[in-house]
């Protein structure tokens with residue numbers, strides 16, 4: 041297959057073919073069932089792909105989405121999935137014994153739709169690919185195709201290391217080394233893991249291969265790349281349901297990267313979308329005024345970084361400017377949270 045060189049290596053004389061499409065999201069939609077004390081509290085559209093496309097669509101970043109669902113898929117979505125008539129949609133039950141606002145939950149995959157095959161993925165080129173399976177639908181050959189056709193691929197580690205109990209579907213994790221994906225990892229750009237999932241990889245090894253982002257709920261996230269380690273502060277949120285926080289985080293990170301922000305600034309945008317997501321059950325509806333303010337701040341930040349001759353690392357200022365957008369309709373006051381400590385401004 042003929043490939044465009046990545047944008048950074050294109051010169052005016054590079055043979056220019058069809059321009060890349062922007063973002064490719066690969067992962068199945070699912071039905072999420074939230075259970076507390078044996079009773080169903082909510083049933084919602086789930087799957088990392090649904091949370092991520094929600095963030096990208098709201099931010100006007102165009103994306104293609106490849107997802108498979110069964111005949112029983114219940115939701116209207118803006119990116120149509122492939123329907124496999126003889127199968128059921130992937131279903132996750134999430135057991136919140138400590139209350140659904142609590143981060144600790146037991147996940148069970150009680151039904152699984154088909155995997156996504158390389159032939160399901162378009163033969164176009166993309167700036168960014170996102171491998172974001174939830175129920176084991178991303179195969180090693182799926183990821184191999186993604187790294188072939190995308191300039192940069194961001195992977196959620198949950199797509200690679202989950203295994204499912206054959207009896208009750210309980211989600212367990214295996215070490216990344218034993219996942220069957222190890223041979224492709226030197227070709228990915230970003231690997232996102234929650235702090236629990238990060239225990240199943242060797243961060244020291246992975247940060248030499250790609251940019252590793254470890255999210256820690258209300259504490260924000262840390263970025264590891266080569267010899268650099270950067271803490272990116274969180275936004276204050278009233279957590280109602282943690283489901284999808286990591287997905288929206290990844291969506292926000294990619295929005296930032298597509299917009300040309302540097303990685304810590306893009307991760308700050310990830311933290312922002314993650315914090316909004318935990319305040320809702322299911323898919324958050326982003327407030328249009330908030331989105332416009334965030335877009336304005338992103339453009340302002342880009343200009344500021346372009347004008348500044350030295351590297352501008354003042355993330356606190358970007359954080360402070362995003363906070364009011366985040367909280368304008370909320371009783372919470374904007375606060376700066378650094379290393380888990382909040383300070384009134």
Ligand SMILES: Nc1ncnc2c1ncn2[C@@H]1O[C@H](COP(=O)(O)OP(=O)(O)OP(=O)(O)O)[C@@H](O)[C@H]1O
Pocket residue numbers: 233234235254255256257258259260261274275276277278279282283284285286287289310311312313314315318
């Ligand atoms: N309680 C919270 N308060 C503020 N921000 C939060 C909170 N929980 C999550 N976030 C934001 O969302 C990001 C992702 O959350 P988290 O680390 O819980 O991901 P995750 O475990 O992959 O989520 P999930 O599996 O539930 O989708 C965090 O880095 C943070 O920026």
Ligand SMILES: O[C@H]1[C@H](O)[C@@H](O)[C@H](O)[C@@H](O)[C@H]1O
Pocket residue numbers: 070071072085086087088089091132147174198283284286287
């Ligand atoms: O909808 C959710 C969400 O996508 C989570 O990121 C994933 O961990 C769950 O398995 C899924 O049910």
